[in-house]
Amino acid sequence: MINAPTLTADADDPRAFNARGAWNVANVEVLERLCAQAARADIRSIDLRSVTALDTAGAWLLERLARGSAKQSVRAVLTGVDGPYGDLMEEVERLNRAALPERKSVNPVLQKLDQLGRGSKRLASDSAAFLHMLGAFSFALLGVLRHPRSFRLTSTVYQLGRVGWQAVPIMALITFLIGAIIAQQGIFHFQRFGAESYVVDMVGILVLREIGVLIVAIMVAGRSGSAYTAEIGAMKMREEIDALSTMGLDPVAVLILPRILALVVALPILAFLGSLAALYGGGLVAWLYGGMSPAIFIARLHDAVSVTHFEVGIIKAPFMAIVIGLVAAAEGLSVKGSAESLGQQTTSSVVKSIFLVIVLDGLFAVFFASIGM
Amino acid sequence: MTDAPAIQVRDLVVGFGKKTILDHLDLDVKDGEILGLVGASGGGKSVLMRTLVGLLPKRSGQIEFAANGASDRRWGILFQQGALFSALTARQNIQFPLRENARLSPQLLDEIADAKLEMVGLAREDGDKFPSELSGGMTKRVALARALALDPALLFLDEPTSGLDPIAAGEFDALIRTLHRTLGFTVFMVTHDLNSLQAVCDRVAALADGRIAAVGPLSSVLRSDHPWVRAYFHGARAQMLGLGR
Numbered sequence: 042m043i044n045a046p047t048l049t050a051d052a053d054d055p056r057a058f059n060a061r062g063a064w065n066v067a068n069v070e071v072l073e074r075l076c077a078q079a080a081r082a083d084i085r086s087i088d089l090r091s092v093t094a095l096d097t098a099g100a101w102l103l104e105r106l107a108r109g110s111a112k113q114s115v116r117a118v119l120t121g122v123d124g125p126y127g128d129l130m131e132e133v134e135r136l137n138r139a140a141l142p143e144r145k146s147v148n149p150v151l152q153k154l155d156q157l158g159r160g161s162k163r164l165a166s167d168s169a170a171f172l173h174m175l176g177a178f179s180f181a182l183l184g185v186l187r188h189p190r191s192f193r194l195t196s197t198v199y200q201l202g203r204v205g206w207q208a209v210p211i212m213a214l215i216t217f218l219i220g221a222i223i224a225q226q227g228i229f230h231f232q233r234f235g236a237e238s239y240v241v242d243m244v245g246i247l248v249l250r251e252i253g254v255l256i257v258a259i260m261v262a263g264r265s266g267s268a269y270t271a272e273i274g275a276m277k278m279r280e281e282i283d284a285l286s287t288m289g290l291d292p293v294a295v296l297i298l299p300r301i302l303a304l305v306v307a308l309p310i311l312a313f314l315g316s317l318a319a320l321y322g323g324g325l326v327a328w329l330y331g332g333m334s335p336a337i338f339i340a341r342l343h344d345a346v347s348v349t350h351f352e353v354g355i356i357k358a359p360f361m362a363i364v365i366g367l368v369a370a371a372e373g374l375s376v377k378g379s380a381e382s383l384g385q386q387t388t389s390s391v392v393k394s395i396f397l398v399i400v401l402d403g404l405f406a407v408f409f410a411s412i413g414m
Numbered sequence: 415m416t417d418a419p420a421i422q423v424r425d426l427v428v429g430f431g432k433k434t435i436l437d438h439l440d441l442d443v444k445d446g447e448i449l450g451l452v453g454a455s456g457g458g459k460s461v462l463m464r465t466l467v468g469l470l471p472k473r474s475g476q477i478e479f480a481a482n483g484a485s486d487r488r489w490g491i492l493f494q495q496g497a498l499f500s501a502l503t504a505r506q507n508i509q510f511p512l513r514e515n516a517r518l519s520p521q522l523l524d525e526i527a528d529a530k531l532e533m534v535g536l537a538r539e540d541g542d543k544f545p546s547e548l549s550g551g552m553t554k555r556v557a558l559a560r561a562l563a564l565d566p567a568l569l570f571l572d573e574p575t576s577g578l579d580p581i582a583a584g585e586f587d588a589l590i591r592t593l594h595r596t597l598g599f600t601v602f603m604v605t606h607d608l609n610s611l612q613a614v615c616d617r618v619a620a621l622a623d624g625r626i627a628a629v630g631p632l633s634s635v636l637r638s639d640h641p642w643v644r645a646y647f648h649g650a651r652a653q654m655l656g657l658g659r
Binding site for chain 2: 065066067069070073096097098101102105128129131132133136137377378379380381382
């Protein structure tokens with residue numbers, strides 16, 4: 042609408058106002074300013090005869106003006122209200138009558154304490170959810186061991202293909218680069234002591250014991266753990282989990298057991314391939330950057346590492362897989378109805394599983410050190 | 415109210431791949447009326463609505479909107495599942511179109527949102543709830559309030575009463591009628607609810623085989639000879655409501 046809205050006092054009577062033009066949401070900025078100016082006057086009547094357009098926003102502003110301030114007990118009379126706008130003004134007149142609820146002011150210190158308390162409680166309930174998932178997983182695993190026919194082989198193999206086979210290229214690439222970077226850094230800094238040849242020991246032991254499995258586990262948590270959480274969460278949102286339960290099936294046995302078992306099989310394989318790729322990357326850099334021929338690299342590697350180093354690394358892999366799988370499943374099942382909650386749980390799944398993988402790695406380091414491996 | 419139709423559809427063809435859903439369809443939606451569109455499931459009702467609002471591309475044909483504001487996106491749409499933004503409260507959902515299209519003070523924003531909440535029959539406290547905390551009927555009401563936030567000249571409703579119990583559906587029909595009277599918008603409503611057709615719609619259009627098979631007041635559509643329209647309005651469920659003879 043082109044005609045701009047106006048609100049002016051009558052020439053004869055300063056308490057009688059005339060509203061003109063389009064009182065709609067397109068002009069609401071102007072309208073609000075007009076009403077704020079007019080509200081200072083003692084309005085007794087508003088003539089709406091020349092209003093060309095009226096919608097809820099405009100009608101509400103007029104109504105608010107008519108009601109006046111709390112001190113002013115007299116209600117202004119709205120005249121010239123007829124035709125299609127009569128119903129709207131009538132409707133608006135009964136709106137927003139209820140008193141506003143009072144907002145309580147909160148002590149910021151108490152608020153912080155409140156948040157801390159809630160956070161601690163959430164930590165406890167999260168741990169409980171994780172333990173509950175561990176229990177449900179063990180129960181489902183026992184059930185499968187007692188009745189092997191109930192094992193879902195097809196589903197497990199399918200999941201294995203997704204988290205294992207399809208993950209091989211990216212895992213190999215990342216670990217290859219990590220191995221190469223470690224070797225390059227080692228050569229660069231060891232050169233000063235003339236100790237370049239020890240780079241082979243460093244790369245070999247570091248990759249086989251720690252880096253190979255840790256990098257792969259972190260990648261799997263980000264790649265497959267998040268996918269598990271999102272899938273299971275979406276199924277929870279669409280009541281698919283409830284449908285399974287009502288059919289007398291255990292969702293943990295049907296959905297979660299195959300996924301976690303697939304991870305338990307896939308992670309050691311990926312860690313093994315990842316370690317190979319890292320050693321390959323290290324060897325390549327040692328040859329091209331450090332000038333160490335592949336034959337010498339392999340011979341030194343043979344002296345430097347033993348099967349023990351490989352065992353220390355690979356033993357950790359299945360445990361990390363279980364932790365990643367359990368966290369992903371527990372987070373997926375705690376998704377609530379909204380899209381936001383799905384995103385939140387997926388994020389927290391990845392963060393928690395990476396954190397727990399690193400903690401687990403630390404515990405294993407202490408353990409292996411104490412048994413002399 | 416002018417005589418020019420609010421929406422004029424001529425020769426509209428819409429399809430996906432080799433499938434043609436709407437086949438040279440013609441339809442007029444008159445200014446200020448409530449038009450109900452019926453049709454078989456998967457027959458293209460939602461496709462027609464989504465094409466009208468520009469969510470689907472058309473292959474050929476014209477869609478023209480009346481000049482009274484509907485063309486500059488001054489329309490409201492009530493999606494079947496509500497489509498409320500789950501990260502925002504009910505009140506923020508209603509305020510969202512206002513906030514994006516006009517510059518209002520926070521106080522006025524709250525007041526208008528509360529007024530809309532009350533107009534669709536909800537309490538002010540419901541405005542603080544998140545969509546996941548709302549029941550089916552309340553979700554539809556909040557979604558309607560959001561669709562009405564800018565006082566559109568044209569309102570699209572996609573199965574407004576689906577998923578509601580008969581009492582809630584009846585109340586929702588009455589609400590649409592009341593708001594239609596006070597706010598004076600044009601309604602294009604896709605529905606399956608025979609009760610709604612009877613209680614709310616001024617005219618009914620029946621979509622069959624990609625075209626409008628019959629259009630007019632319910633009584634005249636009931637007399638149509640088109641086989642699908644006959645099956646629809648003279649089936650067992652329609653008989654129960656006393657629609658068919």
